[in-house]
Amino acid sequence: MDSSVAASLEYAVSYLAVPSILVCGHSGCAAMHGLLDGATSHGSLGRWLRWGLPSLHALRDGHPVGVAAAEDGRNEIDQLSMVNVACQVEVIGRHSAVRGAVAAGRVQVPACSWTSALPGCCSSTPKPPALCRCPTTICPAAWPPQA
Structure with a gap:
C-alpha cells in the first residue's frame, strides 16, 4: 500500500473517527x-x-466476483473493476488501524461497484465474494468477510 494511502486511512480512522470507508468502482473504468x-x-x-x-x-x-460478473453479462473491463473493488476492500481491511477499528466495531468497509447498464454491487461478503443486486448503488457489505 502506498504510504500516502496508509497515512490517509490512519488519519481517517484514528483522528477523524470515520464510521465507514467506502470502496467504489465504476463501469468503463479507463484504469482497468x-x-x-x-x-x-x-x-x-x-x-x-x-x-x-x-x-x-x-x-x-x-x-x-469476476466469475459472477461474467455470468451476469459484464464485459472484461467491468469484471476487472469489480474484482479490483473486492481486492481493495481486503487490502484496506488489513491496514492495522482499520483492522483494529473494525474489530472494535467502530468502522465498516463497504464496497460498491456502480455499473450504468446493469446497476449492482460487488461485495466482499458473504463468503465467497458475490455479486448482489441493490436498489441503490451502495451495497453495505463490510469487512471482514464472515466465515
Whole structure:
C-alpha cells in the first residue's frame, strides 16, 4: 500500500473517527482498460497502474466476483473493476488501524461497484465474494468477510 494511502486511512480512522470507508468502482473504468491493455510499463501512469496488477491476476485466477460478473453479462473491463473493488476492500481491511477499528466495531468497509447498464454491487461478503443486486448503488457489505 502506498504510504500516502496508509497515512490517509490512519488519519481517517484514528483522528477523524470515520464510521465507514467506502470502496467504489465504476463501469468503463479507463484504469482497468489500461491494465487489460498492458499499459503498466509507461512512465508515471504505468507505475500507478501497477497497483492494480494483483486485481488483474485475481480476475485471471477466477476470483468469485469476476466469475459472477461474467455470468451476469459484464464485459472484461467491468469484471476487472469489480474484482479490483473486492481486492481493495481486503487490502484496506488489513491496514492495522482499520483492522483494529473494525474489530472494535467502530468502522465498516463497504464496497460498491456502480455499473450504468446493469446497476449492482460487488461485495466482499458473504463468503465467497458475490455479486448482489441493490436498489441503490451502495451495497453495505463490510469487512471482514464472515466465515
